[in-house]
Amino acid sequence: MTITETEIAARPLPAVQGRFVGTSSSNARRQMVARLIDHAERGHLAKALTLLTQHVGASHYLLARCDRAKNGGVDFAICSDWPFDLVRRIGRVMADSHAKSNELEKCLTVLQPAFMMLPDEAVLPRGVSRQYCQIAFAVGRVRLSLLLLFPQDVILSRESLREVALLTGYFACAAPEAHVEPDRECDLTERELECVFWIAEGKTSDEIAVILGISRNTINNYITSVMRKTATKTRSEAIAYSVRNNLV
Incomplete structure (x- = not known):
């Protein structure tokens, strides 16, 4: 995955609504883009995240x-400058959210900034809002989230947050420290993938049976196997999982 200085420079500047955080001239923007590209080439994910975090008006990533x-545990954290106790606490929140969300819901939240509140008992850095932002995105078959803390008097721009998430995905691909490779390849068989493809095309089990030249019961068995392997409960969820993981 590659990105050029020209492509980044052509995008509109992220803006922060609320507290004024300064302007960015064309020359300053070119310098920032050059720094981002340099961090990517050197694999400096933390430095790139710090730069992007500050650019969007946030304080911690x-x-x-x-x-x-x-x-x-806390091994879900790829790169962070949050306080350790806060990372451990947010891990439990993420685990609970992951368990309650189905595949379709997870797909619909991609690149959609969500603002949530940290628990009242959580100890925050001085001057940081108890509200935090979470943006989900995917790198290959791996689902990642960028979580941002920000000052109490700052309102973050949703458009800017989506742009930062996209750039974070780029650096997560480029930086070796990100370790975003999936733990294992999806073990769906070719027949199971064929069934998922035709379901995504709107075909019924009877229609798929005619297309593939096998019985309706066999088709249903394949589909049941797909849902078991992908930990989904419905055909729609299985399709959403397959789309999000680039299987169809």
Whole structure:
């Protein structure tokens, strides 16, 4: 995955609504883009995240791998400057959210900034709002989230947050420290993938049976196997999972 200085420079400047955080001239923007590209080439994910966090008007970042949060511990955190106790606390929140969300809901939240409140008992850095922002995105088959803390008097722009999430995805691909490779390849068979493809095309089991030249019961067995392997409960969820993971 590559990105050029010209492509980044052509995008509109992220803006922060609320407290004024300064202007950015064309020359300053070119310098920032050059720094981002340099960080990417050197694999400096933390430096790139710090730069992007400051650019959007936030104060602290946490890049997390969502599927690891459900296992407990703090190994879901890929790169972060949040206080350790806060990382551990947010891990439990992410694990609970991951367990309650189905595949379709997870798809619909991609690149959609969500603002949530940290628990009252959570100890925050001085001057930081108890509200935080979470933006989900995918790198290959791996679902990641960028979580941002920000000052109490700052309102973050949703458009800018989406742009920062996209750039974070780029750096997560480029930086070796991100470790975003999936734990294992999806083990769906070719027949199961064919069934998912035709379901996504709107075909019924009877229609798929005619297309593939096998019985309706066999088609239903394949579909049941797909839902079991993908931990989904309905055909729609199985399709959403397959789309999000680039299987169809």
